[in-house]
Amino acid sequence: MSPKRRAPLSRERVLRAAMKLADAGGFESLSMRKLAGACGVEAMSLYNHVSSKEDLLDGLVDLVFAELEQPTPGEGDWRTAMRRRSISVREVLNRHRWAVGLMEGRLAPGPASLHAHDATMGTLREAGFSFRGAVHALSVLDAYTYGFALQEKNLPFEEPGEVTEVMAVQQANVPDMASYPYLVEVATEMAKEGYDYTTEFEFGLDLILDALERFRLAAQTAPSRRTA
Amino acid sequence: MSPKRRAPLSRERVLRAAMKLADAGGFESLSMRKLAGACGVEAMSLYNHVSSKEDLLDGLVDLVFAELEQPTPGEGDWRTAMRRRSISVREVLNRHRWAVGLMEGRLAPGPASLHAHDATMGTLREAGFSFRGAVHALSVLDAYTYGFALQEKNLPFEEPGEVTEVMAVQQANVPDMASYPYLVEVATEMAKEGYDYTTEFEFGLDLILDALERFRLAAQTAPSRRTA
């Protein structure tokens, strides 16, 4: 019958397909069977290229890390480098919302993840942060950035305008809205002016970066006083 | 046969049991069948008290919100009020790690959640933050706090001492560790001094609170300049 020879599968192709699937249909639609279907193959065949779903996720997470804009230690000013990095993290996690809960804490970090962390830590160290200071700085920045991405993923609207409708729905479910005066204000103000995630994100980001720069300078001028 | 009459189930009891189950065995062990088992009942009986698993989660999340220490708007100094609140959020999310990804963005917020958000927003407004300023402040603080809890949940160690072992395992999986000099530093320093989550958390929290206070004062003294 000479069936058309299918291009052979590979870990690479499987990961790419998985990424596309998760981006399109969300994390819950990423099942081994559906992924197999998308590859034109049966579920069990995937296990020739991926040892388990956990392994698949490890691979996916590393693909995501590879998309991040990475700083180069010692090059340019740390503040703009870290700013770009955080903005890039948010952008990438917005493209791949399913990844938000998965990025940190994988037990088998891939090369892209390792390089990302090394480059970031390096940027801070070369900027003159002490070791502990760099850990502090990275911790605040990442907690903020991942946390913001987490809320952005969860909140049920995307466009500034949508807030209005969502609020209306929620209010309809809350009979005693009058007992929450400050939430009423939120609802009315949001309806008037909307809510822009990017503005919001960059406000907090700059707030933190400014504070970190102050911290860095303080630690440099008075290095004897243990600054936490 | 006069079987011993079982104390009757109720939504309340179901939720409590679910909470205990999730706390003990993690989110993935919270299945309708296991929960039913813990209640001495069959799976489908739960649906007399809970309309779906989603509804169960809504209830659980509201129980978690109820555990949070809430500020009272207008009472005392906003900085310490918000500080206590954030610390409380982290503590509660540490007790209930399964809740981290679920807290924000529920479509059916319960009364505890509504009150929590109202009280927090109120505290900031009464402290003199403009509406937009309060939204900014809440956004940074919550992103940071939830983000920190997220990382804490994911990172694979709990005690300061454990870092050493985990790092050793990860390094064993990475053949070319030498090409990540800054990660090597992290590994050796962590092994020496450990890593204390609480210290780390409070460093970032105070950094942000200080920055927000500066922001608040600046906005008050020069209210004409639009400050983002």
Add this chain to the structure above:
DNA sequence: GGTGTATGCTTACGTCGTAAGCCTACCTTA
């Protein structure tokens, strides 16, 4: 005592991850 409703039970469907094992097409080497 009869009736309606609340709350339990059983059964069943379609989904999931993946263990076990088979089959065929290709590559290597003599």
Add this chain to the structure above:
DNA sequence: TAAGGTAGGCTTACGACGTAAGCATACACC
């Protein structure tokens, strides 16, 4: 070119999962 190994598909099967449908019982109220 024949022999044999291997890589990468396939089928089948198991025990979980959430929940729809419908049946049974026991209590509340008239």
